[in-house]
Amino acid sequence: xxxxxxxxxxxxxxxxxxxxxxxxxxxxxxxxxxxxxxxxxxxxxxxxxxxxxxxxxxxxxxxxxxxxxxxxxxxxxxxxxxxxxxxxxxxxxxxxxxxxxxxxxxxxxxxxxxxxxxxxxxxxxxxxxxxxxxxxxxxxxxxxxxxxxxxxxxxxxxxxxxxxxxxxxxxxxxxxxxxxxxxxxxxxxxxxxxxxxxxxxxxxxxxxxxxxxxxxxxxxxxxxxxxxxxxxxxxxxxxxxxxxxxxxxxxxxxxxxxxxxxxxxxxxxxxxxxxxxxxxxxxxxxxxxxxxxxxxxxxxxxxxxxxxxxxxxxxxxxxxxxxxxxxxxxxxxxxx
Amino acid sequence: xxxxxxxxxxxxxxxxxxxxxxxxxxxxxxxxxxxxxxxxxxxxxxxxxxxxxxxxxxxxxxxxxxxxxxxxxxxxxxxxxxxxxxxxxxxxxxxxxxxxxxxxxxxxxxxxxxxxxxxxxxxxxxxxxxxxxxxxxxxxxxxxxxxxxxxxxxxxxxxxxxxxxxxxxxxxxxxxxxxxxxxxxxxxxxxxxxxxxxxxxxxxxxxxxxxxxxxxxxxxxxxxxxxxxxxxxxxxxxxxxxxxxxxxxxxxxxxxxxxxxxxxxxxxxxxxxxxxxxxxxxxxxxxxxxxxxxxxxxxxxxxxxxxxxxxxxxxxxxxxxxxxxxxxxxxxxxxxxxxxxxxxxxxxxxxxxxxxxxxxxxxxxxxxxxxxxxxxxxxxxxxxxxxxxxxxxxxxxxxxxxxxxxxxxxxxxxxxxxxxxxxxxxxxxxxxxxxxxxxxxxxxxxxxxxxxx
Numbered sequence: 001x002x003x004x005x006x007x008x009x010x011x012x013x014x015x016x017x018x019x020x021x022x023x024x025x026x027x028x029x030x031x032x033x034x035x036x037x038x039x040x041x042x043x044x045x046x047x048x049x050x051x052x053x054x055x056x057x058x059x060x061x062x063x064x065x066x067x068x069x070x071x072x073x074x075x076x077x078x079x080x081x082x083x084x085x086x087x088x089x090x091x092x093x094x095x096x097x098x099x100x101x102x103x104x105x106x107x108x109x110x111x112x113x114x115x116x117x118x119x120x121x122x123x124x125x126x127x128x129x130x131x132x133x134x135x136x137x138x139x140x141x142x143x144x145x146x147x148x149x150x151x152x153x154x155x156x157x158x159x160x161x162x163x164x165x166x167x168x169x170x171x172x173x174x175x176x177x178x179x180x181x182x183x184x185x186x187x188x189x190x191x192x193x194x195x196x197x198x199x200x201x202x203x204x205x206x207x208x209x210x211x212x213x214x215x216x217x218x219x220x221x222x223x224x225x226x227x228x229x230x231x232x233x234x235x236x237x238x239x240x241x242x243x244x245x246x247x248x249x250x251x252x253x254x255x256x257x258x259x260x261x262x263x264x265x266x267x268x269x270x271x272x273x274x275x276x277x278x279x280x281x282x283x284x285x286x287x288x289x290x291x292x293x294x295x296x297x298x299x300x301x302x303x304x305x306x307x308x309x310x311x312x313x314x315x316x317x318x319x320x321x322x323x324x325x326x327x328x329x330x331x332x333x334x335x336x
Numbered sequence: 337x338x339x340x341x342x343x344x345x346x347x348x349x350x351x352x353x354x355x356x357x358x359x360x361x362x363x364x365x366x367x368x369x370x371x372x373x374x375x376x377x378x379x380x381x382x383x384x385x386x387x388x389x390x391x392x393x394x395x396x397x398x399x400x401x402x403x404x405x406x407x408x409x410x411x412x413x414x415x416x417x418x419x420x421x422x423x424x425x426x427x428x429x430x431x432x433x434x435x436x437x438x439x440x441x442x443x444x445x446x447x448x449x450x451x452x453x454x455x456x457x458x459x460x461x462x463x464x465x466x467x468x469x470x471x472x473x474x475x476x477x478x479x480x481x482x483x484x485x486x487x488x489x490x491x492x493x494x495x496x497x498x499x500x501x502x503x504x505x506x507x508x509x510x511x512x513x514x515x516x517x518x519x520x521x522x523x524x525x526x527x528x529x530x531x532x533x534x535x536x537x538x539x540x541x542x543x544x545x546x547x548x549x550x551x552x553x554x555x556x557x558x559x560x561x562x563x564x565x566x567x568x569x570x571x572x573x574x575x576x577x578x579x580x581x582x583x584x585x586x587x588x589x590x591x592x593x594x595x596x597x598x599x600x601x602x603x604x605x606x607x608x609x610x611x612x613x614x615x616x617x618x619x620x621x622x623x624x625x626x627x628x629x630x631x632x633x634x635x636x637x638x639x640x641x642x643x644x645x646x647x648x649x650x651x652x653x654x655x656x657x658x659x660x661x662x663x664x665x666x667x668x669x670x671x672x673x674x675x676x677x678x679x680x681x682x683x684x685x686x687x688x689x690x691x692x693x694x695x696x697x698x699x700x701x702x703x704x705x706x707x708x709x710x711x712x713x714x715x716x717x718x719x720x721x722x723x724x725x726x727x728x729x730x731x732x733x734x735x736x737x738x739x740x741x742x743x744x745x746x747x748x749x750x751x752x753x754x755x756x757x758x759x760x761x762x763x764x765x766x767x768x769x770x771x772x773x774x775x776x777x778x779x780x781x782x783x784x785x786x787x788x789x
Contacts, residue, residue: 078789080468082442082446082468083468085446169624283760283761296786299439
C-alpha cells in the first residue's frame with residue numbers, strides 16, 4: 001500500500017522549466033492537473049477492485065443473503081403462500097414443533113440413508129474407474145467424455161427414464177430379474193428398494209464426475225514414485241494402496257465434502273421418481289428427503305413459515321456436518 | 337503489488353484520461369448490467385402487458401394465462417374474436433401442469449405483478465382463490481351479458497364469494513359417468529347395453545362394487561373391474577354435497593361419514609382385488625389402458641380423450657358410457673380477470689365471450705371439454721357428439737343428463753390436499769398389502785400434517 005502513492009503518480013520528465021513566468025503559470029496548471037489525475041488514479045487503484053468483484057456480491061446480496069435473512073424472519077411467523085405479507089408472530093414455534101414432527105425426522109433419516117447408499121458406492125466406483133482410466137488406453141478421451149455424459153444430462157430426463165426402468169409392472173429391470181427367476185420388486189413402494197432406486201439415479205449421474213476429479217489428481221502423482229515402488233517389488237495393488245491413495249487424500253476429502261453437501265440437498269431425483277404424488281416422496285414418504293419435505297410444506301401445502309423453519313434447520317444441520325468434516329480432516333492431516 | 341502496478345501506471349500516465357474514461361465506461365456497463373439483471377427479475381411478465389401498444393400495432397393486446405390444454409386457440413376462438421373485434425389482439429401463455437401453474441398464480445396475485453389479463457383457475461383451487469384473492473379480482477357478474485342463470489347453478493356458486501362477487505366464469509365441467517368395455521363385460525356375463533348397465537348400480541356405489549364382485553367371479557384373465565382405487569374414491573366423493581369442509585368452512589373430513597364410507601368401500605374393493613393397483617395418470621396406469629387390463633372406469637368427458645390417447649387402435653368402439661350410480665363432477669376450469677390489468681374491461685368482455693354457450697359448444701366439439709352453460713346442451717355440437725372409443729353412443733346427451741343432476745358441493749380451499757392424501761397416501765396402500773385401518777391412519781396423519789399452518 002505504501003508504495004502505491006509514488007507508483008501511481010510518477011514524475012513527468014521534461015516538465016516545467018523554471019524562470020519563465022508565463023510558462024510557469026502553465027506549468028502550475030499542469031502540475032495541478034497531474035495532481036488531480038493522480039488522485040483519481042489513487043482512487044481508481046483503490047476502489048476499482050471492489051467494483052470488479054461487486055457483481056458477485058450484489059447478486060449474492062439479492063439472491064443469497066437477503067433470502068437467507070428473510071427466510072429466518074419468515075420462520076418465526078405463521079405465513080401462508082396465499083398471503084405472504086400477512087405474518088403472524090409465533091416465535092420459535094415452527095422450530096420447536098420440528099422436534100416432534102415425525103415427517104421431518106423421517107425425511108432426515110431418508111436423506112441420511114439415501115446419502116450413504118448413493119455416496120459410498122459412487123466414490124468407490126469413481127476411484128476404480130479413475131484407476132483404470134489412468135492406464136494408457138486407446139481412445140482415452142472418448143472414455144472420459146462418456147464418463148462425463150451422465151453429468152451433462154438433465155436430472156429430469158434421467159429421472160424419467162429411470163422411473164420407466166424401475167417400473168413395477170412394465171419396467172425393464174423387473175423384466176430382467178424375471179428372466180433369472182427373481183420375483184417382481186416394487187421399486188416405488190418398498191422403502192429400501194425405493195431408496196436404492198433413487199440412489200442409483202444419483203450414482204449414475206455423479207460417478208463419472210468424481211472419477212474425472214480422481215483421474216486428474218492421479219495424473220499429478222509423480223511417475224518416479226511408482227517406479228521406485230516397482231523396484232521395491234510392490235505389486236499393482238500395493239502401489240495403489242501405498243502410493244495412489246495417500247497422494248489422493250486431499251482430493252478424496254474434497255469429493256467427500258462435496259458429495260455430502262450434494263446428498264443433503266437431494267431433491268430432483270426423489271421428486272420426479274414419483275411425479276404424480278407431488279412432493280410426498282412415495283405413499284408412505286418412504287423416499288421423501290429433507291429438500292422434498294421443505295418443498296412440500298412451502299409450495300404444495302403453502303405453509304411458508306414452516307417451510308422456512310425447515311430450511312433453517314437444514315442449514316444448521318449442514319453447518320454441523322461441515323464442522324464434523326473439518327475436525328475429521330484436521331485429525332487426518334495431523335496423523336499423516 | 338509493485339511489480340504489477342508499475343508498468344500499468346506508466347502506461348496510464350501517457351494516455352491517462354482515455355483509459356480512465358474507458359474504465360469508467362466499462363464500470364458503468366458492469367454495474368448497469370448487474371442492476372438490469374436484478375430489475376429483470378423484479379418485473380417478469382410486466383412488460384408483456386406493456387407491449388400492448390408496440391406489439392399489436394396500436395391494437396389492444398389481451399393476454400391469457402392458462403394451464404394444460406384449454407384449447408381456446410386450437411378451437412379457433414381467438415381468431416374468431418379478433419375478427420369480430422379488429423382492435424383486439426389475443427395472446428396466450430400456457431403452463432403445462434396446474435401444479436406448476438397455480439403456485440405461480442398465487443404468487444403473482446399476492447404481489448400484484450406478472451399477471452396476465454385473464455387467468456385460468458382449476459376447480460380444485462377455486463375455493464382458495466375465492467376465499468383469499470377475491471379483492472384482487474374483478475366481479476364478473478357485473479359484466480354486460482353475464483347472467484348467473486347462464487351457468488349450471490353449482491358451477492356459478494363455486495366461483496362466487498359469500499357477499500356475491502363472482503371472481504371466475506366457468507368454462508368446462510366434468511360430469512361423471514362410468515365408461516366400460518363392452519367386450520369384457522360380455523365375457524364376464526354382464527349386460528352390455530348402456531341402459532341396463534346403468535340400472536345395475538343406479539343409486540348406490542355399493543351396488544357398483546357388488547357388480548364388481550360378479551365381474552371378478554367370471555373375469556377374463558388378468559383384468560380387474562376398475563382401474564384404480566384412486567379413481568373410485570374420487571368418483572364417490574365427487575357426488576357428495578359435503579365432503580371435506582362444511583358450509584361454514586370447517587374441515588370435517590375426519591368426522592364426515594360420507595368420507596369414511598367412501599374410503600371404506602374403496603378399501604374393501606381394493607382388498608377384494610376389484611380395482612387395479614395403479615395410481616392414476618402414472619405411466620404404468622397408462623399401460624393398463626393400452627393393455628386393456630380393466631373393464632370400467634369412472635369417467636368425465638375428458639377421460640374419454642385420455643383413454644383414446646393411450647389405447648391401441650383395436651380398442652376403438654369397444655367402450656360405452658353408462659350413468660354413474662350418483663352424478664358427480666370431476667374437473668373444470670374458471671376464467672378470472674385480475675383488477676390490476678391494464679385492459680381489465682376488455683379482458684372481462686373476452687372472458688364472457690369465451691364462456692358463452694356457443695363458444696363452449698365449439699370447444700366441446702374440438703377439445704372434449706364439457707360445457708358448463710346448460711344452453712349449450714341443446715346445440716348440435718353437443719347433441720350430435722360422438723367419440724371414436726364409444727362408437728355411436730350419444731355421449732353429449734349422456735353427459736348433459738349427468739351435468740344437470742350434479743349437486744352443489746361445498747368445496748374448500750385445501751380440497752386437493754385432502755383428496756390427494758386419501759388416494760395417494762391412503763387407499764392405494766390397501767393394494768400394497770396394508771389393512772384399510774392402517775391406510776386410513778396413514779392418510780389422516782399425512783393430511784393433518786399438511787393442513788396444519
